Amino acid sequence: MGAPAYMDPKKITDITIHCAATPRGKPFTAAQISAMDLARADLGNQIAYHYVIELDGKTTQTLRHDQRGAHVGGHNTGNLGICYVGGVLEDGKTPADTRTDAQKVATAALLKQLRAQFPGVRIRGHRDWPGVKKACPSFDVAAELKRIGL
Numbered sequence: 001m002g003a004p005a006y007m008d009p010k011k012i013t014d015i016t017i018h019c020a021a022t023p024r025g026k027p028f029t030a031a032q033i034s035a036m037d038l039a040r041a042d043l044g045n046q047i048a049y050h051y052v053i054e055l056d057g058k059t060t061q062t063l064r065h066d067q068r069g070a071h072v073g074g075h076n077t078g079n080l081g082i083c084y085v086g087g088v089l090e091d092g093k094t095p096a097d098t099r100t101d102a103q104k105v106a107t108a109a110l111l112k113q114l115r116a117q118f119p120g121v122r123i124r125g126h127r128d129w130p131g132v133k134k135a136c137p138s139f140d141v142a143a144e145l146k147r148i149g150l
């Protein structure tokens with residue numbers, strides 16, 4: 001298993017929101033998501049995200065802020081990754097905003113906490129990074145930030 005590299009927790013400039021690309025309504029724990037990350041050679045066999053938000057809103061920190069994640073190709077230093085369970089339909093592939101109300105509430109609380117901790121940090125979805133051709137996180141992060149007043 002790859003050990004996450006060190007990154008300077010005082011130089012966090014970005015937060016990126018992801019989905020786990022798991023089927024709508026199907027429960028996965030943070031530990032299960034991390035186990036799937038560790039099995040992926042393309043991620044360097046390391047935990048990808050700093051936080052995982054389960055269907056019931058339970059939020060688990062899966063990496064420390066001084067550990068580099070593996071969630072945006074070439075842009076992981078200074079970038080905290082947040083992943084919600086879900087993001088595709090029951091077919092396991094069609095992108096969809098499957099967030100439960102509990103996940104929306106938990107995500108907003110986490111983002112507000114992190115924004116307070118890291119003033120000026122940029123928050124965006126995976127798909128909002130230049131050159132990314134993915135649907136992840138299957139919702140409009142800018143619209144969500146406006147909705148929650150961030």
Ligand SMILES: [Zn+2]
Nearest residue numbers: 018019126136
């Ligand atoms: Zn993603």
